[in-house]
Amino acid sequence: MLPGLFVLAVVLCTVTLSWYWRQRLRWADSIPRARPANRWLGNVGDFIGKSPGEVFLVLDQHFRQHDRLFTMRFGSQLAIGITHPELVQKVLTHPDCQAKPDLYKVVRLPNGLLAARYDVWKLHRKTLNSTFNARILESFVPIFNDCTQRLVGRLDRYARTGAQCNILEYISACTLEMISRTSLGGKVLEREGAEQFITNLEVALRTIGVRIFNIFLHIDFIYQFTELYRNEMRAINICQQFTRKIIQDKREEIARFFGENGTQPDRDAAEEQHYRKPQIFIDQLMKMPLADPTAQRHFSDEEISDHIYTMIVAGNETSATQLAHTCLLLAMHPEVQAKAYDEVAGLIFSPDQEITIELMKDLHYVECVLKESMRLMPVAPIVGRQNLAELEVDGHRIPKGSVFLFHFYALHRRKDVWGPTADEFDPDRFLREAGRHPYAHLPFSGGARGCIGYRYAMMSLKTLLAQILRNYELTTELRYEDIRYQYQISLNLAFPHAVRLRRRNT
Numbered sequence: 001m002l003p004g005l006f007v008l009a010v011v012l013c014t015v016t017l018s019w020y021w022r023q024r025l026r027w028a029d030s031i032p033r034a035r036p037a038n039r040w041l042g043n044v045g046d047f048i049g050k051s052p053g054e055v056f057l058v059l060d061q062h063f064r065q066h067d068r069l070f071t072m073r074f075g076s077q078l079a080i081g082i083t084h085p086e087l088v089q090k091v092l093t094h095p096d097c098q099a100k101p102d103l104y105k106v107v108r109l110p111n112g113l114l115a116a117r118y119d120v121w122k123l124h125r126k127t128l129n130s131t132f133n134a135r136i137l138e139s140f141v142p143i144f145n146d147c148t149q150r151l152v153g154r155l156d157r158y159a160r161t162g163a164q165c166n167i168l169e170y171i172s173a174c175t176l177e178m179i180s181r182t183s184l185g186g187k188v189l190e191r192e193g194a195e196q197f198i199t200n201l202e203v204a205l206r207t208i209g210v211r212i213f214n215i216f217l218h219i220d221f222i223y224q225f226t227e228l229y230r231n232e233m234r235a236i237n238i239c240q241q242f243t244r245k246i247i248q249d250k251r252e253e254i255a256r257f258f259g260e261n262g263t264q265p266d267r268d269a270a271e272e273q274h275y276r277k278p279q280i281f282i283d284q285l286m287k288m289p290l291a292d293p294t295a296q297r298h299f300s301d302e303e304i305s306d307h308i309y310t311m312i313v314a315g316n317e318t319s320a321t322q323l324a325h326t327c328l329l330l331a332m333h334p335e336v337q338a339k340a341y342d343e344v345a346g347l348i349f350s351p352d353q354e355i356t357i358e359l360m361k362d363l364h365y366v367e368c369v370l371k372e373s374m375r376l377m378p379v380a381p382i383v384g385r386q387n388l389a390e391l392e393v394d395g396h397r398i399p400k401g402s403v404f405l406f407h408f409y410a411l412h413r414r415k416d417v418w419g420p421t422a423d424e425f426d427p428d429r430f431l432r433e434a435g436r437h438p439y440a441h442l443p444f445s446g447g448a449r450g451c452i453g454y455r456y457a458m459m460s461l462k463t464l465l466a467q468i469l470r471n472y473e474l475t476t477e478l479r480y481e482d483i484r485y486q487y488q489i490s491l492n493l494a495f496p497h498a499v500r501l502r503r504r505n506t
């Protein structure tokens with residue numbers, strides 16, 4: 001009798017729940033659906049038990065099967081995949097679609113641009129846009145060059161052995177140095193505790209990657225009892241101690257430099273002299289008031305710390321991995337590498353010549369190579385948005401609070417946009433861009449919430465790639481058709497970026 005009653009209760013609950021979910025999601029009936037793995041749970045089964053790399057490929061399949069938009073259901077929750085460049089543009093640029101889904105909270109930087117709530121983001125982004133203006137970026141050029149020269153020096157030691165190296169390891173150390181020096185100041189990596197900071201930063205980042213792909217760990221109540229949580233908290237604590245000390249020292253330095261109230265008569269002269277130096281991000285944050293006439297305040301220490309971390313989190317691994325992908329693609333395609341080298345050799349006459357802003361502008365083919373690597377292997381291939389008001393997309397009314405997903409990897413390989421050679425590495429396609437939809441190539445995302453650091457990234461990557469090509473010929477035993485991915489926070493390879501470097505005659 002009892003087991004019978006239990007079965008009946010379970011059946012009743014399931015039917016009621018399923019009816020309720022159907023009613024709740026009726027608005028989406030007219031939108032094409034990704035074929036659900038399970039009638040009750042929808043597409044949950046497509047992802048459970050899969051590695052992050054497999055999750056990435058399942059999503060890629062769903063995105064490629066739908067021309068404009070589609071839905072995926074996870075129990076009672078829907079996600080709307082936006083696939084067509086026209087609709088991608090509409091949603092990414094819509095003022096009501098600049099909020100991020102809850103999942104971004106795992107980044108744990110509530111004031112940083114990447115994961116901030118919409119209202120916080122709007123105020124902070126308006127204020128921070130000016131910290132990436134042309135004058136400030138130009139002041140970073142000596143740092144980009146110096147870090148690049150140090151990388152070439154380190155690679156040289158390797159090149160002499162003739163052995164294969166995982167070039168990503170070397171590039172990562174270099175981009176971390178760049179981002180640390182431009183955001184925290186020149187000698188930051190020589191400070192006490194810097195090594196621990198780097199190790200723990202790595203731990204904190206890996207944790208985000210693991211957590212994002214484990215649906216159970218999204219629930220804070222479960223997560224807080226895990227070993228992963230304890231490690232993450234320990235790592236964040238160590239990193240914060242390091243940056244808190246830098247912020248404190250900076251505050252003292254600025255007070256000494258400008259005087260307590262900053263009103264002494266030689267302030268203008270002092271500031272002018274100060275501006276000739278690289279415009280370090282932390283100095284900007286300390287000096288600038290928030291772009292809100294009602295707020296009348298400067299950034300707090302906590303906000304400064306979140307912004308600095310966000311720049312490191314968003315800017316380091318992305319830049320390093322993208323450049324390592326590019327080097328590998330060039331090693332796999334010697335004819336493209338030769339063409340890029342010819343351009344570089346015609347502009348850079350000695351191996352230690354500084355890459356100036358003017359020279360960067362002349363590196364047309366190098367830019368095409370970077371864009372093509374970002375098209376085929378975009379390191380930030382999936383992003384999400386949430387709408388803060390009801391929205392009409394392609395004739396469908398999407399209720400407030402819906403989650404939109406964009407898969408740039410799939411977008412970048414659409415044959416109707418890129419032609420039959422969409423899967424091939426061909427930087428020349430960027431020499432003839434006319435007529436292509438502006439939202440068909442989005443390695444830095446798009447709209448108001450697109451990457452704030454994209455000009456920074458292009459400048460630093462051009463400097464690095466031009467000098468690597470100027471100094472070395474890259475070869476590899478890996479083949480393009482054998483590329484396999486691993487996806488955590490960024491799109492990486494399932495194996496090391498193994499290349500050989502041969503010193504060019506200088």
Ligand code: HEM
Binds near residue numbers: 115322382383384
């Ligand atoms: C190849 C290098 C890079 C790539 C491919 C890249 C890509 C992206 C993408 C796709 C987004 C949107 C993320 C989303 O909507 O979820 C983003 C956001 C962001 N990126 Fe980058 N990025 C790169 C380098 C950088 C650098 C060097 C910095 C800083 C110096 C940076 C800082 C940021 C920040 C702060 C955001 C959040 C912007 C906001 O929400 O307002 N990125 N990036």
